[in-house]
Amino acid sequence: ASLNSMMQANGKLYFGNIIDTNTMQGNEDGVLKGEFGMFTPEYSWKWNRIQPEKGKFHFNDSDAVMEWAEANGKQIRGHTLVWHQNIPDWVDAITDKEDLMKVIKDHINKAVGRYKGRVYAWDVVNEVFNEDGTFRDSVFYRVLGEDFIPLAFRTAREADPNAKLYINEYNLDYAGPKIDAMLNLVHRLQAQNVPIDAIGSQTHLTSGRVNEVPAQLKRLASTGLDIAVTELDIRIKRPVTPAKLQQQKGEYALVTKGCLEVPACVGISMWGVSDQNSWVKEALPAFGAPLMWDGNLRRKGAYGAVDGLLRKG
Ligand SMILES: OC[C@H]1CNC[C@@H](O)[C@@H]1O[C@@H]1O[C@H](CO)[C@@H](O[C@@H]2O[C@H](CO)[C@@H](O[C@@H]3O[C@H](CO)[C@@H](O)[C@H](O)[C@H]3O)[C@H](O)[C@H]2O)[C@H](O)[C@H]1O
Secondary structure: OOHHHHHHHOOOOEEEEEEOOOOOOOOOHHHHHHHOOEEEEOOOOOHHHHOOEOOEOOOHHHHHHHHHHHHOOOEEEEEEEEEOOOOOHHHHOOOOHHHHHHHHHHHHHHHHHHOOOOOOEEEEEEOOEOOOOOEOOOHHHHHHHHHHHHHHHHHHHHHOOOOEEEEEEOOOOOOOHHHHHHHHHHHHHHHOOOOOOEEEEOOEEEOOOOOOHHHHHHHHHOOOOEEEEEEEEEEEEOOOOHHHHHHHHHHHHHHHHHHHOOOOEEEEEEOOOEHHHOOHHHHOOOEEOOOOEOOOOOEOHHHHHHHHHHHHO
C-alpha cells in the first residue's frame, strides 16, 4: 500500500510530494508515482517562471507538470502566486498602488484561470511574516500594506471558485510571535469575509526541535479552516549519525501523528524524495539527510516509522 492510500485509509485526503521538470522523468519517478497522490510544483509555477516579462506568459513547463499529474491520476497544489521571492525585477520596481493591484490581479487571473477546475488548491500568498511577527518587506507590502492579501484571495476565488485557497508559511512549528501573527491575520481576514479556506504550515524542521508541532497544528486548526503540512522535511545537524537518524524516525512519526489527530488536517506533503536532491543540500549545508529516502533511493528509518504508523491506523 502506498503512503497516499494509507493516509486516505486514515481519513485524510492525501500524502504528497513535489514534482517539476527536473524530476518528472528522473530516477525518483517510480517512487513519486508509487507513493504519493498530491503534487506541488517545486518552481515552474512561480511568478518569475510564468510571467518573467510584463504581459508575456510562459506556461510550457507548468503545463507539462499539470499534464504529468493528470496522465498519472495525481492532483496538484498550485504553488505559489504572491511571494517575495522569485519576483521579476519589473514587479519589484512597481511603486504605484493602482498599477500593482492591476498587475497582481492580472497575474492571478492568468495563472489560476489557466488551470481552472484542474487543481486542488493554491498557495495564494506565501511567507508574509518575519520571525518577530511583523510583515516581511516585499513590493506587495511596501506598496499596498496588508491589503495585498485580501486582494489576492478575492481574485483567486473569482478565477477558480473550486480551488482551496491557502496562506502558506514556515516556522509555525512552535509557540511564538510568528504563529500568533498568523492566527491574528487569519481572524482579521475571516472578519472581513475574505475567501480563505486553509493554512499551510510548511514544516521545514530541524531535528531536535519538533516536539511542539502537534500542539501548533491544533492551534492553527482552531481557526476553523483546513490545515495541511505543505513542505515537510526534518534536517539533521551534521555529522549525520545512526543515533540522529533514529531520532529522526520518531520525529517523522510525531509529525504524521500530529496531522492524523487533527480532523482539520487534510494531508501531508513532503518537500522531496531523496536526501541527495533536497533544497537543504545547497541552502543549508550544515544540515543533511532531511527526507525519507537516502541518496541511493533506499527507504530510511523515517519511511518505516511513517509506514508503520499509517498501517496501524
Ligand atoms: O526554499 C525551500 C522552500 C521554502 N518554501 C517555499 C518553497 O517554494 C521553497 O522551495 C524552493 O524554492 C526555491 C526558489 O524558488 C527553488 O529554487 C529554484 O530551483 C530551481 C531548480 O533547481 C532553479 O532553477 C534552475 O536554476 C539553474 C541555475 O540557475 C538553471 O541552470 C536551471 O535550468 C534551472 O532549472 C532555480 O534557479 C531556483 O531558484 C527550490 O527548487 C525549491 O525547493
